Amino acid sequence: MDSEVQNLIKAKFAYPHLLTFPMLEEAFLCSTLRLAPEWLAMRISTSLNRLILSMLFLFLFSSQGWGLDPKLTRFTTDLRRQQLFQLTESYCQQRLQDSRLPHDLRLQLTVELARTFAQHATTVSSEQQTGLYQRAEELLTSYPRQGLNELEELYLTVNHHLLQLSKGEAAYWEAELYSTESSRSSAREDLTAVIEPASELISQTETWSKARTIATTSAKQSLLTYEELLLLQREFRLNVARTLLRKAQLERGAFSETEEQNNIEPSQSQLTEEYRSSTGLIEVFQKQYEHPDLYFDSHLVEAEWELLLDRYQALEKRLVLLRQRQLSPQIRNSLMSLEARSLLQQHKIVEASKKLHQYQQSGARSEPELDFLTIRAFLELANIAEQQQDQNLKTRLMENIKARLIVIEPGYWAERAKQLFQRKEQEINYGADLQEQIDQAATHARAEKWEAAVTAYSEALKLAEERNATALRAELLYQLGVAQYNLQSYEEAAKLFRQINSEFPESKVRARAHLMLAYCTGRSGNLAEAMTLLQQHREEFPSSATVQEATRLLADLKRGSREYATALPLYRELLDSPLADAKLLESLLNVYQKLVFEDEAVSIEPEKLLSLFRQDFPDALQPVSADNLQRQALIRLTIASLILAVPDEQNNQITSLLAPLLEKQNYNAPTFTELRPQLTFLYSRFLLDSSFSSQQFDEVSRLPVELKLSLYKYLVASPKDQATYHSLRELMERQLQNQKAELSPENQREFLLITLMRKYKENDSLTTLEELKQLELKLKLAPEQIRDIALRLTDSDDPKRLDAALDHWKRLEGLHQAGSESWFETRYYQIALLQKLGNAEEAKKLKRLTLLLHQLPANSAWKSRFDSL
Known part of the structure; x- marks a missing residue:
C-alpha cells in the first residue's frame, strides 16, 4: 500500500472531526481509491460510518462557530510527522478563511500553519526552502499583536524564535553540504544571531510567570493549559540547546567527513562553556520519561556534545542506557548513527563497517544518513585495501558502494554521499598526492584566492595527464577554466572550455564548459557571439541541467540588447523552473514594460500581449502600500497601457487601476519618481481618448497638484486639435493658477515658464x-530660453511681435561675448528685423558697424547669411 495513502487513512480515522472539509474529504477519497479493491471491500462500511459521523461534526461546528480545539496541535503534529505537509497547509488555510473564528483559535491555526511551512522547508532543496521560510515569517510577523494577553504574546513570540532557530539549523546543514569557508562563516553568523535573542527570552522569568498565571487562573478556556505551556517552554529550551551544539559543531567541523580544518578553531574552554550552556537547558528533561520525545531528544543532544568533545566512554554508557528503553525506529537509527560516527572518529573503520552492515542486514528500517555513513566507512575500507594491494576486496567494496549510491534516497545525504564518493574514488584510483593537490586547489578556490587556485589546478592537471586520468582531466580543465574566469582572464578561460568541448565530447562537464564558454565570450564584449553560443547550447543540450541557466542568460542578453519581443518567450519558458525567483519575475515585468512603453509592441499584438501578461501575473494586482508601491505601479501601468491599446477592452478598468497611484502620498513617494512620466503619458492618453464628462472634471480636480503640473506640461508639449484637449488644458491651467501656492518654488517657476512659452x-x-x-524679467530666463522666445516672435508678420523680437535679440546680445558665433547670430537677426520693419538705413548702418569692428571666422555659419542681407 502507498505510504501516503496509509498516512492519510491513519489521520482520517484518528481525527474524524477534524478532517471534515470538502477539500480534505476529496483528498482522502481520491487517495483511498488508489487502494486494492479487496481492501476497500473490508473497509467500506467503516469508512461510510466515519464519513457520516464527521458530517454531523461539520454541521455542529458550522452552526455553533469554532472554539479552541485542544486536539488541533496533536492533529497537525501527527500530520507533519508523517510529512503530509500539503494536507496540513490546506487544512489550516481552509479554516483560517472562516470569518467567525475567535482570535485565539485564529492564532493557534496561524502558528500551526507557520510550523508546517518551517518543517516542510527541512525536507526540500535550499532553493525551495527560502519561499517556505518567508511564508512562515510573514504569517508570524504580520499577525496583529494588539489586544493579545501575556500568554498569547509569549506563544507567538516563542514560535517566531522557533522559526528562526529552524532557519539557523538549515543554514548549518547547508554549510556542511557545501563545506566552504563562506558558507560556514555565513551559517555561524546566522546561528549567533538567533541564539542570543532566544536565550534572552528563556531568562525572562517574569514573562513566563505571567503566562503561567493566565494558563492556570483564566476564567475561560485559555490558549494553552499549564501543561501545554510547560511543554512549549521545554521544546524551546531544547531547540536553543541544539542550536548551541550546531554552532560548536560548525566551528570545529566535527560532522564534516573531510579532513579539512576551519580557520576558526574554538578553544577547549570556549567549547566547555558552550557545552554547559547547552546541556544546562535540557539536563532536567533526561529524568522525565513521561515525555518520551523530550527525554530522547535531550539525551541525543548531550550525546552529540560527548562525541564533539571526544568523550567516547561517556557516549558509550549513554547509548547502552538508552537502548534499554523502548525505542522507536527513528531513535534506534539515531543511536546507530552516533555509534558509527564515534567509531569512525576513532579510526575504528572495520568495526564501524561491520556494525553498520549488520544493523542494515538485521531488517531495521534504514535512513539516508545511515546509508551515507555506510558508504563513508566502506570507502575508508577500500582505501585501506588499495594500500594493502588487495584488489579483490577493493573491487567488491567499490561495487557495493556504487550500488548503494543508486538506491540511496535522493536528497541531502545522497548529495553528500556523491561528493564524498567522487573525492575518495579519485584518491583511491589516482593516488593521495593528486587528491591532496586537488583539495589544495579547491581550498584556494573556496577562499577566492584565484591565482593560487590556477597554480594548484595546473599542477594537478599535469599529474592527471601523467596517470592517464581522462575523466579527471576534463573536470580539472573545467575548474582551471573557472579560476581563470574569476581572474578575468576570459580568453585563457575560453581556450580551456573549448578544449573540453573538442577533446572530451562524452564528459559530464561538457555542458557546463559550453555554458562557461558563452559567459567568457560575453565578458569579452562579443555579445552577439555569446547569444549565438547560448542558442546553440539550448539546441545541443536540451536535457542538461544547464539549459535553464543558458535560457536565463540568453533572455537577459536579449533584454540588454533591447530585443524585448525575443526575450519575452525565453523568460516565460522559465516560469515553471527552479529559476523562477523574484528577480526573474522582475525581469519579465520589465520586458512587458519595455514592450508597452517603448513602442515595440507592434511586433506582438496588444490583445495577445495583454493575455500573456494576465497568464504570467494572475494575482499580480494587490492593494498598494509603501512596501509594494514600485512593483504595483509597474504592473498597473503596464495593464492600463495594454487596455488602452485593445479596442474591445473596457477603459473604465483604467480608473480603478490608476486610482491608487493618483493618491498624493503614493504619487509623491520617492520610489515612484521614475514612473511619474509613464503615469502622466498614460493618464493623458486615457483622458484624451475618453468623452470628457463632468464626473471626469471632478476626478481631475482631485489629482495631486504635482500631477496636474505634469499633465499640463505634457498637454502643452503635445497639442491636439480636439475639444477634449482644449477643455482639459484650460482646466489644468486654471486649476494650477489657483493652486500655485501649493507648488514648490521650483514647480511654480516651471508652471509659469510653460505658460509663458505657450x-x-x-x-x-x-x-x-x-x-x-x-x-x-520676473523669471530671469536663461539665454537659450530668451533665444527660443525671440525665434518664435521673429517668425511673424505682426509689427508688435517683430518689435518685441528685436528687443529680445538686443537683450541676448548683451549676454554673449562680442565676436562669438552666438553674438553674430543676435546681430544678424537685429539687422534682418530692422529691414523687415522698414528701417533700411539703420539696418545698413548696424551691418557695417558689426563687420567693421568684428571679423567673421572663415568657417562661420553666419558669413553667407550676412552676405545675403
Missing part, C-alpha cells in the same frame, strides 16, 4: 506682450 507660441490674445515681458 502664450508666445500660440500668440495668446488675452495677454499683452508687455505683460509677457514683465513675466520674463
Whole structure:
C-alpha cells in the first residue's frame, strides 16, 4: 500500500472531526481509491460510518462557530510527522478563511500553519526552502499583536524564535553540504544571531510567570493549559540547546567527513562553556520519561556534545542506557548513527563497517544518513585495501558502494554521499598526492584566492595527464577554466572550455564548459557571439541541467540588447523552473514594460500581449502600500497601457487601476519618481481618448497638484486639435493658477515658464506682450530660453511681435561675448528685423558697424547669411 495513502487513512480515522472539509474529504477519497479493491471491500462500511459521523461534526461546528480545539496541535503534529505537509497547509488555510473564528483559535491555526511551512522547508532543496521560510515569517510577523494577553504574546513570540532557530539549523546543514569557508562563516553568523535573542527570552522569568498565571487562573478556556505551556517552554529550551551544539559543531567541523580544518578553531574552554550552556537547558528533561520525545531528544543532544568533545566512554554508557528503553525506529537509527560516527572518529573503520552492515542486514528500517555513513566507512575500507594491494576486496567494496549510491534516497545525504564518493574514488584510483593537490586547489578556490587556485589546478592537471586520468582531466580543465574566469582572464578561460568541448565530447562537464564558454565570450564584449553560443547550447543540450541557466542568460542578453519581443518567450519558458525567483519575475515585468512603453509592441499584438501578461501575473494586482508601491505601479501601468491599446477592452478598468497611484502620498513617494512620466503619458492618453464628462472634471480636480503640473506640461508639449484637449488644458491651467501656492518654488517657476512659452507660441490674445515681458524679467530666463522666445516672435508678420523680437535679440546680445558665433547670430537677426520693419538705413548702418569692428571666422555659419542681407 502507498505510504501516503496509509498516512492519510491513519489521520482520517484518528481525527474524524477534524478532517471534515470538502477539500480534505476529496483528498482522502481520491487517495483511498488508489487502494486494492479487496481492501476497500473490508473497509467500506467503516469508512461510510466515519464519513457520516464527521458530517454531523461539520454541521455542529458550522452552526455553533469554532472554539479552541485542544486536539488541533496533536492533529497537525501527527500530520507533519508523517510529512503530509500539503494536507496540513490546506487544512489550516481552509479554516483560517472562516470569518467567525475567535482570535485565539485564529492564532493557534496561524502558528500551526507557520510550523508546517518551517518543517516542510527541512525536507526540500535550499532553493525551495527560502519561499517556505518567508511564508512562515510573514504569517508570524504580520499577525496583529494588539489586544493579545501575556500568554498569547509569549506563544507567538516563542514560535517566531522557533522559526528562526529552524532557519539557523538549515543554514548549518547547508554549510556542511557545501563545506566552504563562506558558507560556514555565513551559517555561524546566522546561528549567533538567533541564539542570543532566544536565550534572552528563556531568562525572562517574569514573562513566563505571567503566562503561567493566565494558563492556570483564566476564567475561560485559555490558549494553552499549564501543561501545554510547560511543554512549549521545554521544546524551546531544547531547540536553543541544539542550536548551541550546531554552532560548536560548525566551528570545529566535527560532522564534516573531510579532513579539512576551519580557520576558526574554538578553544577547549570556549567549547566547555558552550557545552554547559547547552546541556544546562535540557539536563532536567533526561529524568522525565513521561515525555518520551523530550527525554530522547535531550539525551541525543548531550550525546552529540560527548562525541564533539571526544568523550567516547561517556557516549558509550549513554547509548547502552538508552537502548534499554523502548525505542522507536527513528531513535534506534539515531543511536546507530552516533555509534558509527564515534567509531569512525576513532579510526575504528572495520568495526564501524561491520556494525553498520549488520544493523542494515538485521531488517531495521534504514535512513539516508545511515546509508551515507555506510558508504563513508566502506570507502575508508577500500582505501585501506588499495594500500594493502588487495584488489579483490577493493573491487567488491567499490561495487557495493556504487550500488548503494543508486538506491540511496535522493536528497541531502545522497548529495553528500556523491561528493564524498567522487573525492575518495579519485584518491583511491589516482593516488593521495593528486587528491591532496586537488583539495589544495579547491581550498584556494573556496577562499577566492584565484591565482593560487590556477597554480594548484595546473599542477594537478599535469599529474592527471601523467596517470592517464581522462575523466579527471576534463573536470580539472573545467575548474582551471573557472579560476581563470574569476581572474578575468576570459580568453585563457575560453581556450580551456573549448578544449573540453573538442577533446572530451562524452564528459559530464561538457555542458557546463559550453555554458562557461558563452559567459567568457560575453565578458569579452562579443555579445552577439555569446547569444549565438547560448542558442546553440539550448539546441545541443536540451536535457542538461544547464539549459535553464543558458535560457536565463540568453533572455537577459536579449533584454540588454533591447530585443524585448525575443526575450519575452525565453523568460516565460522559465516560469515553471527552479529559476523562477523574484528577480526573474522582475525581469519579465520589465520586458512587458519595455514592450508597452517603448513602442515595440507592434511586433506582438496588444490583445495577445495583454493575455500573456494576465497568464504570467494572475494575482499580480494587490492593494498598494509603501512596501509594494514600485512593483504595483509597474504592473498597473503596464495593464492600463495594454487596455488602452485593445479596442474591445473596457477603459473604465483604467480608473480603478490608476486610482491608487493618483493618491498624493503614493504619487509623491520617492520610489515612484521614475514612473511619474509613464503615469502622466498614460493618464493623458486615457483622458484624451475618453468623452470628457463632468464626473471626469471632478476626478481631475482631485489629482495631486504635482500631477496636474505634469499633465499640463505634457498637454502643452503635445497639442491636439480636439475639444477634449482644449477643455482639459484650460482646466489644468486654471486649476494650477489657483493652486500655485501649493507648488514648490521650483514647480511654480516651471508652471509659469510653460505658460509663458505657450502664450508666445500660440500668440495668446488675452495677454499683452508687455505683460509677457514683465513675466520674463520676473523669471530671469536663461539665454537659450530668451533665444527660443525671440525665434518664435521673429517668425511673424505682426509689427508688435517683430518689435518685441528685436528687443529680445538686443537683450541676448548683451549676454554673449562680442565676436562669438552666438553674438553674430543676435546681430544678424537685429539687422534682418530692422529691414523687415522698414528701417533700411539703420539696418545698413548696424551691418557695417558689426563687420567693421568684428571679423567673421572663415568657417562661420553666419558669413553667407550676412552676405545675403
